[in-house]
Amino acid sequence: MFKSMKIPRKLGLSFLAICASAAVVMIVFFLNITMISTTTDGNNLSQSIHARSIALETAILRQNSQLRGYLVTADKSYLKSYYEGRDEYDKTSVELENLLPRPRERDLLLQSRTETLAWRKNWGDRLIERVKAGQREAAEEEVRNAGKAVLVSAAVLPLRDIRDAEVALIEQNSARQEGAIATARVTLIVGAIGLIGIAITLAMLLSRSIARPVAELTRTMGELAAGRNDIAVPDAERRDELGDMARAVIVFRDAAIAKQAAEAETARSDAAQRMVVEAVSTHLSELADGNLTAEIEREFPGSYATVKTNFNAAITSLRTLIASVTEATATIHTGSNEIADASEDLARRTEANAASLEETSAAVAQMDERLKATATAATQTVDRANGAIETVSKGRDVAEGAVQAMNRVSESAKGIDSVIEGLDKIAFQTRVLAMNAAVEAGRAGEAGRGFAVVADLVSALAMRAEEQAGQAREQLTATQTDIVDAVTMVQKVDAALANISGDVGEVHALLGRIAEDNRAQSSTIGEVSTAIGTMDHATQQNAAMVEQTSAAARNLASEVTGLAEQAKRFNVGHVAKRMAAPAHGDRFAGPVRSLPPAAIPALVRPAASPDEWQPF
Known part of the structure; x- marks a missing residue:
């Protein structure tokens, strides 16, 4: 069936087979690239949602911790951080709501927002106002009595559900990416092998059905022109143009045989022979010169009419x-x-596709570098969190040392109180002795007047000592009260530092998971970059194969040109269709439309040498 087709139909079907195979490979490859791009966008969205949910949880915990710090210390710097956490939560909540694509996650976010606003109204803002109004101890007592009611777990748990859902989506998208990459790799390998096989098969079929018969027919015509009339003309049974040419050569051979028979017949009749020989010789001479309009007009006698x-x-x-x-x-x-020009267009388009693949590979490499930088930053943040945990631990140690020092001061104050009590007793006894001395001086009369003055002075001094001892005891009692309050405050500071340590530990764990997710995503992007590089190399090889197909078509055109030059030697008496070689640089109006120059980017890599495509 293929052998009986017309030559243009054979060439058209061959080109259509190559184009259809390449189109199937490109469509499948494009679908897989689209799948990879879609899943990558989904992962980026999930990571953004995951990061903002972590930021919301951090803002909630920050408000809770800063509220407790303000309740303990009444330091306004805690209020500044509390309001910053509140503003950050409100801003990030709006951003996250705009990003969430699924209604269930929006409901979870609204639940977290409702619980957060309720916590602010019932606890955060209300307790801050009470502390500002001077009711700090009452506010602290209310928090201690509230128990779990003052916690922010109800606002944090929906955010964790959102994070868990996004982590599951990231894992699903990663699995889809891996499947798309595997499918693209298999399609590229199978498509390349299929295109090579189709090209080799079509080249062998075209060479066997067109080029080889044309060469044999040309050799037969040369032998017939040399005078050999006993030759066999091949491919006369074909139904294409080559079969028509073979049957015409048979007619030419029969005409030469008829000429020989006519010459034998003219040998039996001298006069008729000379006339016939002269006429036939003249026309054959014109025929040998290529004039195929030299028909015999002269009447032949008898059997020579045939x-x-x-x-x-x-x-x-x-x-x-x-x-x-x-x-x-x-x-x-x-x-x-047309085949050669279309093959060149296909080669240029393949090179343009290779350039696009190379740009895609560069973009994927940049994504890989950014993910690695993000993982590095998360790791550094984890290190900073470790430092913060260590600092908080040291602060707790210092607070514990301060409590112990206050306890030692309290014990010393008790010893000082005993000393003051002893001094008070000494002053009392001294005053009693002074009174006794005054009594004795009164009994002595004038002789004891000076001694009485001294006794009065000693009594006055003892009374003053008692007064000073009483003031020292009151001051010491106030100091002991302040020491007890200071010990209580330091213990509260230690409890706040313990809460901060727990919160920083949770942040440390979250950052560790973020860094691990970024490293996994970076590994996936690296595999995608490798696959695109392989596709780029295979596309370049396909371009080289198409260029070789174009060279084969040019060789066929050269052979046909030689045959046409031999056919031009003959004058057929009317204006035949002349073979016009296309001018240099002309484009053919074939089934494939040329790309505009702006659609073909310049290739970054240098042109490959022929040795690099030797495997084809």
Whole structure:
């Protein structure tokens, strides 16, 4: 069936088979690239949602911790951080609501927002106002009595559900990415092998069905022109243009045989022979010069009329044959040029696709670098969190040392109180002794007046010592009270530091998971970059194969041109279709439209040498 087709139909079907195979490979490859791009966008959205949910949880915990710090210390710096956490929560909540694509996650976010606003109204903002109004101890007592009611777990748990859902989506998208990459890799390998096999098969079929028969027919015509009339003409049974040419050559051969028979017949009659020989020789001379319009007009006598009829029929058949050969060679030449030009267009498009793949590979490499930088930053943040945990631990140690020091001061104060009590007793006894001395001086009369003055002074001094001891005892009692309050405050600071340590530990764990997710995503992007590089290399090899197909079509056009040059030696008496070689740089109007120059980016890599495509 293939052998009986016309040559343009054979060439068209061959080109259509190559284009269809390449189109199937490109469509499948495009679908897989689209799948990879879609899943990558989904992962980016999930990661953004995951990060903002973590930021919301951090903002909630920050408000809770800063509220407790303000309740303990009444330091306004805690209020500044509390309001910053509140503003950050409100802003990030709006951003996250705009990003969430699923109603269930929006409901979870609204639940978290409702619980957060309720916590602010019932606890955060209300307790801050009470502390500002001077009711700090009452606010602290209310928090201690509230138990779990003051916690922010109800606002945090919906955010964790959102994070868990996004982590599951990231895992699903990663699995889809891996499947798309595997499918693209298999499609590329199978498509490349299929295109190579189709190209080799079509080249062998076209060479066997067109080029080889044309060469054999050309050799047969040369032998017939040399005078050999006993040759066998091949491919006369074919139904294409080559079969028409072979049957015309058979007519030419029969005409030559008829010529020989006519010459034998003229040998039996001298006069008729000379006349017939002269006429036939003259026309054959014109025929040898390539004039296929040299029909015999002169009347032949007797049986020689058949020679005239056969000669004229042979001339007519040969003229028709040469005209058909000329038209067929023009058609073959045009078809081969179209195949060559279309193959060159396909090669340029393949090179353009390779350039796009290379740019895609560079973009994926940049994504990989950014993900690695993000993982590095998360790791550094984890290190900073470790430092913060260590600092908080040291602060707790310092607070514990302060409590112990306060306890030692309290014990010392008790010793000082004992000393003051002893001094008070000494002062009392001294005053008693002074009174006794005054009594004795009164009994002595004038002799004891000076001693009485001294006794009065000692009594006054003892009373003053008692007063100073009483003031020292009151001051010491106030100091002991302050020490007890200070110990209580330091213990509260230690409890706040313990809460901060727990919150920083949770942040540390979250950042560790973020860094691990970024490293996994970076690994996936690296595999995608490797796959795209492999596709780029295979596309370049496909371009080289198409260029070789174009070279084969040019060689076929050259062979047909040689056949057409031989056919031009004959004058067929009318204007035949001439084979016009396309001017240099002309484009053919074939089934494939050329790309505009702006659609073909310059390739980054240098042009490959022929040795690099030797495997083809």
